[in-house]
Amino acid sequence: xxxxxxxxxxxxxxxxxxxxxxxxxxxRVLLRPVRIPTTAAGARKQSTRSRTKRAxxxxxxxxxxxxxQKPGGNHIVFNPxxxxxxxxxxxxxxxxxxxxxxxxxxxxxxxASSTTIQYNHTTPSSTSQLDDPDFIANAPLIGSDxxxxxxxxxxxxxxxxxxxxxxxDPVKNxxxxxxxxxxxxxxxxxxxxxxPREHRDKIKSALEMVRQRWGxxxxxxxxxxxxxxxxxxxxxx
Amino acid sequence: xxxxxxxxWTGQLLxxxxxxxGCCPAAAGxxxxxxxxxxxxxxxxxxxxVSSPFSEATETTFAxxxxxxxDPSELPSPIPERALHSAKxxxxxxxxxxxxxxxxxxxxxxxxxxxADENPLFNNVNLAFVGQTVINxxxxxxxxxxxxxxxxxxxxxxMRGFAGVxxxxxxxxxxxVESAAVPGGEVDPGLLQFTTESPGVSLTKFGYRRTEAMYLxxxxxxxxxxxxxxxxxDFGESVNVTPGxxxxxxxxxxxKKERENDEEEEENEYSMRRYGDDVTRSLAEKAHAHxxxxxxxxxxxxxxxxxxxxxxxxxxxxxxxxxxxxxxxKKPTMELALLCDREDxxxxxxxxxxxxxxxxxTPVYVVGIFSGKDKLGEAAGPNLDHARLKxxxxxxxxxxxxxPGEHVRVPSDMLADSAKKWEPAYIDIxxxxxx
Numbered sequence: 155x156x157x158x159x160x161x162x163x164x165x166x167x168x169x170x171x172x173x174x175x176x177x178x179x180x181x182r183v184l185l186r187p188v189r190i191p192t193t194a195a196g197a198r199k200q201s202t203r204s205r206t207k208r209a210x211x212x213x214x215x216x217x218x219x220x221x222x223q224k225p226g227g228n229h230i231v232f233n234p235x236x237x238x239x240x241x242x243x244x245x246x247x248x249x250x251x252x253x254x255x256x257x258x259x260x261x262x263x264x265x266a267s268s269t270t271i272q273y274n275h276t277t278p279s280s281t282s283q284l285d286d287p288d289f290i291a292n293a294p295l296i297g298s299d300x301x302x303x304x305x306x307x308x309x310x311x312x313x314x315x316x317x318x319x320x321x322x323d324p325v326k327n328x329x330x331x332x333x334x335x336x337x338x339x340x341x342x343x344x345x346x347x348x349x350p351r352e353h354r355d356k357i358k359s360a361l362e363m364v365r366q367r368w369g370x371x372x373x374x375x376x377x378x379x380x381x382x383x384x385x386x387x388x389x390x391x
Numbered sequence: 392x393x394x395x396x397x398x399x400w401t402g403q404l405l406x407x408x409x410x411x412x413g414c415c416p417a418a419a420g421x422x423x424x425x426x427x428x429x430x431x432x433x434x435x436x437x438x439x440x441v442s443s444p445f446s447e448a449t450e451t452t453f454a455x456x457x458x459x460x461x462d463p464s465e466l467p468s469p470i471p472e473r474a475l476h477s478a479k480x481x482x483x484x485x486x487x488x489x490x491x492x493x494x495x496x497x498x499x500x501x502x503x504x505x506x507a508d509e510n511p512l513f514n515n516v517n518l519a520f521v522g523q524t525v526i527n528x529x530x531x532x533x534x535x536x537x538x539x540x541x542x543x544x545x546x547x548x549x550m551r552g553f554a555g556v557x558x559x560x561x562x563x564x565x566x567x568v569e570s571a572a573v574p575g576g577e578v579d580p581g582l583l584q585f586t587t588e589s590p591g592v593s594l595t596k597f598g599y600r601r602t603e604a605m606y607l608x609x610x611x612x613x614x615x616x617x618x619x620x621x622x623x624x625d626f627g628e629s630v631n632v633t634p635g636x637x638x639x640x641x642x643x644x645x646x647k648k649e650r651e652n653d654e655e656e657e658e659n660e661y662s663m664r665r666y667g668d669d670v671t672r673s674l675a676e677k678a679h680a681h682x683x684x685x686x687x688x689x690x691x692x693x694x695x696x697x698x699x700x701x702x703x704x705x706x707x708x709x710x711x712x713x714x715x716x717x718x719x720x721k722k723p724t725m726e727l728a729l730l731c732d733r734e735d736x737x738x739x740x741x742x743x744x745x746x747x748x749x750x751x752x753t754p755v756y757v758v759g760i761f762s763g764k765d766k767l768g769e770a771a772g773p774n775l776d777h778a779r780l781k782x783x784x785x786x787x788x789x790x791x792x793x794x795p796g797e798h799v800r801v802p803s804d805m806l807a808d809s810a811k812k813w814e815p816a817y818i819d820i821x822x823x824x825x826x
Contacts, residue, residue, distance in 0.1 A: 238769070238770065238771065239768075239769050239785070241715050241768075241785050241788035241789050241792055242715070242789075242792055242794070243789070244789055244790075244792070244793045244794075245765060245766065245767050245768075245786075245789055246765060247736060247762060247765045247767065248767070248789060248790050248793055249793070250793070250817055250819075252817060253795065253817075284744070284759075284766060287764060290742065290759075290761060290764065290766075293742035293743055293744060293759075294742065294743045295740055295741065295742055295743075296741040296742065296743055296758060296775050296778075296779050297724070297741050297775075297776075297779050386777055386780060386781065387719055387720050387721065387723075387780075387784075388719045389715065389716055389718055389719070389784060389788075390716075391772075391777075391781070
């Protein structure tokens with residue numbers, strides 16, 4: 155994120171230069187190939203000051219440079235600022251078969267990896283990391299991995315057993331214990347059986363006791379957290 | 392002696408022609424006052440059987456009142472003839488660029504709410520019913536063609552957002568329509584006339600009243616979507632009008648409570664009621680909405696289908712509604728997984744695209760949801776879970792808010808002459824999860 159911000163700043167400075175004076179010297183300086191710091195810590199610091207300056211001197215967005223085919227002519231600069239993607243831009247995958255946009259984009263996406271057929275002759279409009287398949291494949295996964303198939307190993311007799319155990323002794327056979335024993339999720343245990351009402355009431359009153367011990371700060375913080383979750387699901391955040 | 396056909400006379404007043412044919416204001420006044428005195432029996436039209444024709448006595452009363460018109464302030468609403476002399480009406484007519492075919496008397500009639508004048512020959516209930524039907528038809532058709540994948544709940548919410556009471560109230564306010572403090576025969580016919588003392592009548596809705604309607608609100612019973620599609624009205628609200636009162640049970644209850652409060656506060660000089668409360672506000676909004684519907688109905692009746700469609704496009708469909716804010720999810724990741732499963736996409740995975748300030752007080756994580764190589768959604772959030780769920784919700788919204796284009800054709804465009812051949816609109820196979 156830091157690196158991106160720096161690059162934007164550099165690009166906007168560069169835009170100013172090209173559009174106002176088009177000084178060749180400064181653009182040559184900016185065009186000099188430098189290594190962009192890509193270490194995990196997002197290193198903004200090299201061992202010397204001049205190296206730091208050089209490292210942070212990032213080449214401009216290709217759209218700002220003069221096209222090599224028509225030097226000296228006018229060209230359109232397209233480099234919109236970073237912003238959250240709009241939900242009104244339907245991803246290619248979500249377009250129905252009959253949509254004309256699908257047909258229009260199909261060749262480009264089909265032969266994107268081709269080295270002989272080039273559909274985009276002009277300069278690439280964006281040099282996003284997302285165009286790089288390696289970047290996507292290496293990006294860390296978050297949450298549960300849906301790509302691994304679920305085992306579905308429990309049989310109806312297991313479910314009966316779970317029900318019996320949980321009803322007999324809900325304290326000893328808690329949801330966590332059962333899910334650990336049967337190698338399934340806690341949600342599945344809760345789907346199979348709900349604990350007896352007395353047990354639930356006991357848990358609820360114990361929670362209520364804990365809640366009553368909260369001071370005003372903690373209570374307010376909990377309430378804020380609850381409201382933040384609510385706002386998140388109502389798309390207010 | 393030739394019999395007086397009083398209903399024909401009112402008919403003339405009612406159907407104001409573009410060639411403003413002279414009609415006697417005194418007669419109208421007399422008629423209105425006669426009706427208010429309960430001499431005039433139920434509304435007769437050409438196809439109803441004459442159950443109780445005018446008796447001689449009624450006719451004589453009628454003749455005397457003809458000669459001596461009463462004070463206009465005794466009438467519930469201004470007589471139509473006065474519309475021609477109202478500057479407010481003329482300017483409203485001009486401001487809305489209404490066609491010349493729409494006479495100013497009809498515009499005056501759209502401003503008389505049923506709560507001000509109970510006589511359906513002089514209030515706007517009939518026009519509002521037509522207008523409501525036309526508006527709802529055009530809005531729902533537009534929604535269906537423009538956003539074919541919207542879930543039914545969102546369709547209802549957006550129907551309310553375009554054609555519900557709140558937006559229509561805003562439209563009426565933006566037209567610069569002011570309301571009369573108290574309705575009556577002497578007020579300017581260019582003012583919206585309604586009263587918050589009586590509820591008026593509610594418009595007939597297309598929907599069924601459930602037998603268990605009484606208990607729905609009391610016990611908060613669940614109404615499934617398919618059940619609501621069949622039974623409920625155009626906005627997905629249950630039809631709960633008790634036949635006698637023409638008022639929903641909920642409203643009746645609220646009013647009753649208000650009245651009780653009023654009686655308690657009767658001694659208090661500055662009661663809340665005098666300055667308006669939720670009930671009076673909702674009644675006022677309803678009156679404004681009925682006015683807008685009546686104007687649309689009047690445009691439809693006088694100028695035809697195309698003019699009404701253009702009017703609706705200009706004033707109602709042109710309003711901005713943020714569809715992205717209408718959604719509220721419960722389990723977005725599950726819903727997205729079900730969607731990908733249904734559509735034979737690769738199962739969705741969340742990947743961290745970039746992050747900043749993990750150790751700080753205000754970190755930002757940018758998370759993308761991918762199905763195979765394709766990115767379905769992306770979002771930034773203060774923690775990984777927020778960002779992931781937000782990204783999943785964005786992906787779902789991107790699915791639901793698919794649109795074939797900004798200027799989609801709707802079926803009613805085919806009614807125009809020389810319309811191009813109809814290409815079938817895209818219809819989605821249905822919702823992902825049933826609610």
